[in-house]
Amino acid sequence: MAGSKKSAESTGNRPATSSDVARLANVSQSTVSRVFSDTCKLSDETRKRVLEAAKQLGYRPNKIARSLVSNRTNIIGIIVMNNESPFYATLTNLMITACRKFGFCSMVIRQTPGEQGIDAVTRALDYRVDGIVVTAIEDSESASEICRQSSVPLVLLNRYIAGAGVDSVCCDNLEAGSLAAQYLLDKGHRSIACLMGDAAASTTRDRLAGLRSKAEERNVSIDWVEYGSYSYESGREMCRKLLADGKRPDAIFCSGDIIAFGAMDVLRYELGLRVPEDISVMGFDDTAETAWASYNLTTMRQPYEELVETACQLLVRRIEGKGSGVVRSLHACRLVERGSVQSLQPE
Amino acid sequence: MAGSKKSAESTGNRPATSSDVARLANVSQSTVSRVFSDTCKLSDETRKRVLEAAKQLGYRPNKIARSLVSNRTNIIGIIVMNNESPFYATLTNLMITACRKFGFCSMVIRQTPGEQGIDAVTRALDYRVDGIVVTAIEDSESASEICRQSSVPLVLLNRYIAGAGVDSVCCDNLEAGSLAAQYLLDKGHRSIACLMGDAAASTTRDRLAGLRSKAEERNVSIDWVEYGSYSYESGREMCRKLLADGKRPDAIFCSGDIIAFGAMDVLRYELGLRVPEDISVMGFDDTAETAWASYNLTTMRQPYEELVETACQLLVRRIEGKGSGVVRSLHACRLVERGSVQSLQPE
DNA sequence: TTGAAAGCGCTACCAG
């Protein structure tokens, strides 16, 4: 149709291609390509002419076409699930920012409730993403398997799989749990209840294990443990259930801040208890809301930036073919003391 | 190197291509393509053979290659900025889900602080996304201009540009503001202060305008208005500033829930005032935290799902080349009455 | 330093 008029300053309505630019600048298409891929050996004169023509036509290289031949999309797949929680939302946002910093775009894939983890990964793989980051996901094993088959690097963020050959980056939940226990114990708390998220997650298990071992080291046993999920509602329910049994711990350790918020609200507004005067509450993650005056929650801070930066760096190194054995990168948490834990010491 | 062995059950380490499958199934490459693009006219026999071969090789069509020829990536660019706020995080998550429902993947692009809005859009355009959704962005005009030039559909979500020829989907902020005023007035409040987010945003302006016009209709003037941004900290600061001036309104209307949280916390924990007994607070958006017992915030609910669904539908229709003039889709908000507004009526 | 030509993996057209 309108295709015959090829002498063109204008390219009709379709985006200009390198050939269009070449024609206008009176050079070969290869030369145009070279200008935009910085394969430096070009005369200034030619480069200038090309750049001018490109500008005139509003030319920008088509990354899809580039990807096809270079076998690199410069896209990182970010696979998420429970993104409603502030913790994961933050992690995802930071991850997108970090990817950008390393020159990558982010394809965010949410694993839908009914969906297998492997299907979410496959959707990313279909676009030939250069690498994949997984935060929460069900069935990470098969996900990692399919990535290996496609030889696409995968890193687990805030998760790990024992024994599996997958790179992972998390905080040292074991140590953090232990630190939390130590803090609570030092403050004189002896009966400590635990409100835990998803029992299947490595993070949940490690936090409890760390807490427990430190407590036992000090001859305190952790007898009251509830499991639920990382959500406000679950925090409420677990708290209700705990207290309904007539248990009255000195302190409640929650494996996530959002659980702590739910618990605190039940304690204060359903049971009429004061926090921390009547009962202490401790969280985990240090999401933005912890600092809000209504909660003012003492918590273990995850080193967000560090985690994300490391994960991204690791992934990029893999993408560039560097890197050797399986990496399991562990990062220290830090106690952030606010006002939700009472000191029971006579001092 | 290893390229000569083309008889292959295995394709080395690279992903299998349609040609690999064709060879194994003893059909032409075109036939393989047909099987996977559902151009139905194929004998069951052939289809079965192809599918089997594909399975054996772990073949999946390369969407990048498909995109190059079909001129459709099936990717939607989602451009966000202030994604720290729960409201935008929710919107983004829902948008990703909606895109998926319509068969699209999401490339999430965060406009970095120093970056021009147009650059963020350009990054998406470089990947030839089929359409773009913009929530927060600076300088939407030039963004919309470049989309028009590339003839890539754009829809503004929770924003609009007066006069510009851009599709937009938002809630009816004017009406919502008016509804909020009506509610506050009906409850007997006469001196109403406003803590507003970003003064430049159409949403902010409309909410205030709606509130103001309804108030004036009832002979109440709105004299105390602070501007800031949609953040907890800003909420705190505005509230401090408001009350430090010795002003003591009956009620404070906040143009976003997160502002209200900051305000409530200052009222309660810095000024020792009770909400709602001493002063009433009303929010806007209905983010998840509003229902938390600590806040229990009365607010105007944005119809999230409806907004997102509409935006996605609109975008998809544009992508498919349907649709006519500029659409400005407006959606009603609904008052959600919780416990942060006191009735001043003698009743 | 530049140009010509091949080809990335796919769709789509045209024959048969």
Place this chain on the structure above:
DNA sequence: CTGGTAGCGCTTTCAA
């Protein structure tokens, strides 16, 4: 219903 063939817009040899 199936195969051959021509590109999509780009990078990358290989020559000149």
